[in-house]
Amino acid sequence: MFKLPFLSKLKTKQKLFLGLFLKEEEGIALLLAKNGQNTVEIKDRLQFSYTNGWDNLSEDIDEVLYKLESSHRVELSKTILFVYSHLVDERSGNIRNLYLSRIKELIKNLELDALGYIECIEAVSFYLEDKDRMPLNSVLLELDKTKFSIFIYKGGKRVFKTTVNRTDSIVDDFLLAIEGMGKERLLLPSRVVIYDSDNIDDAASKIIGHRFDGNTFIQIPKIEILKEDEVINGLIKVFAGQEKARVVDEQAQESNQFGFVVGEENEFHKERTLVEEVVRKPGFSLPFKLPKFTLPKINLSFIKGRVVLIIGIFIIVFSLFLNEYFFHKARLIVYLPTQPIEKNLNESIEYEVSSSSAIISDSLTTTGKKEVGDKAKGTLTIHNFDDKERTFSKGTTVEASGMKYILDNDIKVASSSLANDGSAKLPGKANVSITSQDIGPEANLSKGSRFKIDDLSSSVYFGINEASLSGGSKKDIRTVSSADMSNLDKNVLDRSLKQAKAPTLSKDKVILDELSKTSIVSAKYSKEVGEESEKISVEAKTSTTYYAYDRKKLTNLLKEELEKDAKKGFIINPNNLFYKIEKVVINKDNLDLKIIAKTKALPVIDDSELLKKISGKNQDKLKEILKNEFGVIAYNIVISDPLRILKNFIPFFKKNITLSISGT
Numbered sequence: 257m258f259k260l261p262f263l264s265k266l267k268t269k270q271k272l273f274l275g276l277f278l279k280e281e282e283g284i285a286l287l288l289a290k291n292g293q294n295t296v297e298i299k300d301r302l303q304f305s306y307t308n309g310w311d312n313l314s315e316d317i318d319e320v321l322y323k324l325e326s327s328h329r330v331e332l333s334k335t336i337l338f339v340y341s342h343l344v345d346e347r348s349g350n351i352r353n354l355y356l357s358r359i360k361e362l363i364k365n366l367e368l369d370a371l372g373y374i375e376c377i378e379a380v381s382f383y384l385e386d387k388d389r390m391p392l393n394s395v396l397l398e399l400d401k402t403k404f405s406i407f408i409y410k411g412g413k414r415v416f417k418t419t420v421n422r423t424d425s426i427v428d429d430f431l432l433a434i435e436g437m438g439k440e441r442l443l444l445p446s447r448v449v450i451y452d453s454d455n456i457d458d459a460a461s462k463i464i465g466h467r468f469d470g471n472t473f474i475q476i477p478k479i480e481i482l483k484e485d486e487v488i489n490g491l492i493k494v495f496a497g498q499e500k501a502r503v504v505d506e507q508a509q510e511s512n513q514f515g516f517v518v519g520e521e522n523e524f525h526k527e528r529t530l531v532e533e534v535v536r537k538p539g540f541s542l543p544f545k546l547p548k549f550t551l552p553k554i555n556l557s558f559i560k561g562r563v564v565l566i567i568g569i570f571i572i573v574f575s576l577f578l579n580e581y582f583f584h585k586a587r588l589i590v591y592l593p594t595q596p597i598e599k600n601l602n603e604s605i606e607y608e609v610s611s612s613s614a615i616i617s618d619s620l621t622t623t624g625k626k627e628v629g630d631k632a633k634g635t636l637t638i639h640n641f642d643d644k645e646r647t648f649s650k651g652t653t654v655e656a657s658g659m660k661y662i663l664d665n666d667i668k669v670a671s672s673s674l675a676n677d678g679s680a681k682l683p684g685k686a687n688v689s690i691t692s693q694d695i696g697p698e699a700n701l702s703k704g705s706r707f708k709i710d711d712l713s714s715s716v717y718f719g720i721n722e723a724s725l726s727g728g729s730k731k732d733i734r735t736v737s738s739a740d741m742s743n744l745d746k747n748v749l750d751r752s753l754k755q756a757k758a759p760t761l762s763k764d765k766v767i768l769d770e771l772s773k774t775s776i777v778s779a780k781y782s783k784e785v786g787e788e789s790e791k792i793s794v795e796a797k798t799s800t801t802y803y804a805y806d807r808k809k810l811t812n813l814l815k816e817e818l819e820k821d822a823k824k825g826f827i828i829n830p831n832n833l834f835y836k837i838e839k840v841v842i843n844k845d846n847l848d849l850k851i852i853a854k855t856k857a858l859p860v861i862d863d864s865e866l867l868k869k870i871s872g873k874n875q876d877k878l879k880e881i882l883k884n885e886f887g888v889i890a891y892n893i894v895i896s897d898p899l900r901i902l903k904n905f906i907p908f909f910k911k912n913i914t915l916s917i918s919g920t
Contacts, residue, residue: 294496338373383493397449590891603851613777621790641716642671652710705720736792774798774801
């Protein structure tokens with residue numbers, strides 16, 4: 257009796273994983289190996305850029321995965337995802353729907369076994385605490401191509417997190433991000449850590465060179481740069497800890513669950529499923545059931561050696577057939593000469609309008625100023641040296657020591673008279689209450705001050721206060737200004753545009769962000785313009801309008817235009833067509849688009865004929881067939897088979913050959 261090699265259980269010393277570090281416009285593929293000490297090491301890494309954003313993510317990663325598997329002669333399925341924080345919805349803690357849908361496609365198309373995802377900031381905070389051996393007190397800045405995230409850690413706990421769009425000024429982005437901190441803004445840690453960006457040195461220099469006011473940092477901030485390798489090492493350490501915990505948990509509970517994600521504050525044992533449905537590679541099983549039967553006991557002593565040989569040959573041939581049908585597989589990528597095509601096009605396409613509403617609350621410190629206080633009051637004795645009686649009406653202005661006062665009532669003052677002995681002229685007198693024209697303590701005059709009355713001669717008419725004038729006071733208060741109201745409305749609109757939940761659209765619909773508009777439907781303010789207040793707040797209902805177009809229809813329109821420039825016998829694959837919208841104009845029924853479109857046209861080849869020609873051929877013959885009969889200029893092939901002797905041959909069954917066609 258003999259044992260077929262492909263039926264024996266393969267033993268591997270290391271467990272392999274595919275790590276995908278996904279950013280906004282680029283990613284890193286990692287070949288990870290877990291050894292017996294529950295540690296994870298990086299065997300290889302490949303950095304790649306997205307060819308058309310996240311739309312072609314499956315194709316981009318398929319090519320990188322092929323290179324890793326070819327270089328190391330392995331098959332990878334178990335996958336762990338590492339993502340930047342702005343890809344994760346802050347409220348639900350799950351990857352945003354826009355990116356999650358592409359990840360689901362990736363997992364399904366490449367038949368990956370997704371374990372879950374780890375948020376980059378959790379690995380960074382874990383790495384820094386492990387390195388410093390103390391709770392984290394830092395401002396962490398995560399920079400991607402167009403997004404900027406800030407995280408505040410105090411005593412090892414995250415107290416603030418937000419994400420804003422990046423502009424040309426990293427300092428302005430930083431100040432905008434911390435506006436939502438409220439009182440916590442006064443206590444920012446002086447340690448600032450920036451990680452993983454193309455212009456990370458430039459960003460650090462700009463922050464160091466800016467003079468922050470005394471209410472931003474406790475001390476002058478110290479800037480640290482965390483290199484990409486350090487970030488990746490942190491991710492790997494967190495993954496190793498999670499994988500160890502997951503294996504222990506599975507062994508203890510015999511659980512069928514899978515997937516994990518690092519949660520808040522390094523709760524490494526918190527699990528979460530990445531996607532609802534993941535295509536797993538099934539274990540080997542025959543597609544039919546063999547009938548059960550029992551051989552009768554027969555005396556076989558008469559069978560000659562030739563019969564035994566025939567039976568042995570039959571078993572070997574049948575086993576080879578099973579191996580060829582089920583196990584002998586190949587992945588072939590052929591590269592054909594291409595024709596680059598690039599055109600500036602003007603296209604019109606129908607659009608859909610949708611909207612969403614939100615309730616936004618915001619507040620800010622008022623900037624208006626106003627002087628308030630009381631006016632000085634007292635009694636004035638008016639002297640009249642005229643020979644006639646004089647009446648002074650209410651509101652008459654009197655002045656002393658540069659201060660003006662107003663008579664509170666009408667007053668009649670008698671004419672002057674002679675003394676009894678005729679030696680002197682005595683004035684007529686009358687008392688009247690007065691009030692200072694302006695507020696302020698400077699109007700409080702001591703007794704005996706001489707007052708001039710209007711434009712009258714001071715030698716004929718004047719006033720003297722027999723007692724001090726008092727009660728004048730003044731102070732500055734903060735009020736709501738019209739600029740405060742405008743700034744508050746602007747903040748509400750900005751926050752609404754960032755926080756608004758885009759409507760759920762079909763797979764092929766694309767929202768044009770540059771056309772999205774937000775307006776305030778209604779607003780309730782805590783104060784009015786001119787009112788005294790240190791702060792003003794608002795609760796507003798906003799409405800955001802979105803414009804979307806059908807990407808598939810637009811791609812087909814562009815394909816028709818580009819095909820006009822393609823050589824005879826060349827075709828354009830819509831999946832390899834890339835475009836950039838330079839300008840958009842909204843008309844009544846259509847969007848007028850100014851577009852730069854480019855692609856690479858490929859020669860037409862018969863896939864079925866190619867597979868028929870190469871089936872069962874060895875690799876030397878394969879090269880000759882591809883080059884001479886189909887014009888292939890380069891190719892890559894990976895053949896898997898338990899029998900080493902067959903690894904130089906293409907499978908005989910076409911169903912076991914996975915063919916991909918690409919251009920140079």
